């Protein structure tokens with residue numbers, strides 16, 4: 348840290364700012380939901396019910412899900428539904444990243460539908476200053492077996508054809524995004540399909556990132572090879588005269604990755620300790636800030652220390668807080684104490700807002716509920732801050 352720059356006095360404890368977007372009734376409702384989710388037994392039962400009813404149109408269950416966990420973590424069932432959420436967030440200086448939440452689809456019809464929805468989201472983003480980016484998952488635009496076969500270079504002629512179709516879909520999406528100057532975040536996924544994703548994203552960046560940063564790859568810093576990969580991607584971008592789009596995350600598939608590595612008898616790509624992950628994440632933040640002229644970055648994290656570090660680095664390097672290459676992002680319904688406090692201080696902040704028919708977003712909701720059963724660490728903070736704000740408003 349440079350001596351001349353005083354530590355930034357960012358206060359994530361300011362629950363008044365953090366929850367000013369919530370009425371008393373909404374605050375109470377959110378508090379009750381987070382309290383319920385703390386009980387892993389309840390979450391497990393809820394998840395089992397959720398899994399069992401996916402695809403069944405059970406009115407009562409749908410209504411319960413909709414008025415509780417869906418309302419907390421999703422923007423709506425359709426793009427049109429999301430407009431109210433988008434406008435509400437924007438009133439509090441926070442932008443929206445639209446994320447069409449369909450998962451695990453493999454039929455041609457479903458995949459085409461997802462692509463069409465992404466293009467509709469780009470069109471909506473183009474007419475809303477409050478929506479700078481849409482997010483996509485490559486596994487939503489092709490079947491997993493194809494992505495895995497391409498990575499192993501063992502694809503059948505039919506899979507080669509599927510891969511070509513995937514590439515065409517991605518060009519269709521990015522062409523529109525480039526024309527309308529909307530960003531596209533490509534999510535990172537499991538390591539056995541990630542090389543395929545990385546190659547595709549680099550191909551897209553080489554085509555669309557010449558004048559500005561349209562396409563972003565995601566770097567999972569829980570992998571021990573990703574800091575180096577971030578630097579290599581940057582070098583590649585520099586050699587080709589393009590911007591590198593870098594969304595930094597810790598990574599969401601740790602257990603799955605470790606289980607598969609153990610079963611397959613290979614070294615897990617995941618760091619052994621959380622400390623190493625935190626180290627690499629923070630190094631990645633530093634690297635991106637040091638090369639901010641040609642890297643457009645997003646710190647996609649709920650970790651207070653990492654968000655604080657990025658804010659501090661921005662001050663140290665005398666970068667404008669609103670520089671379009673510096674972005675913070677959290678999931679809708681979570682870590683409002685980070686998002687809204689940063690937004691009020693003038694940093695670029697966005698919420699990832701998933702949307703889609705309730706039965707299709709159940710797997711996403713189950714992941715959010717499970718993540719929030721933890722009473723320690725970052726997730727445990729949610730309830731602490733909600734409790735604090737209830738007390739401040741004398742609602743406790």
Ligand SMILES: Cc1cc2nc3c(=O)[nH]c(=O)nc-3n(C[C@H](O)[C@H](O)[C@H](O)COP(=O)(O)OP(=O)(O)OC[C@H]3O[C@@H](n4cnc5c(N)ncnc54)[C@H](O)[C@@H]3O)c2cc1C
Nearest residue numbers: 534535569596597598599620621647648649650677678725
């Ligand atoms: C806006 C946004 C977009 C996201 N997009 C993606 C995406 O595209 N792909 C993706 O994979 N994830 C994505 N995530 C999820 C992300 O990877 C993390 O799982 C989640 O955000 C928790 O990490 P954290 O930095 O917020 O907080 P923290 O609570 O500080 O970190 C928790 C994370 O640390 C890691 N970790 C925990 N314990 C250990 C351990 N013992 N050893 C090694 N590592 C450990 C895991 O990655 C775990 O998820 C996204 C998250 C956000 C907020």
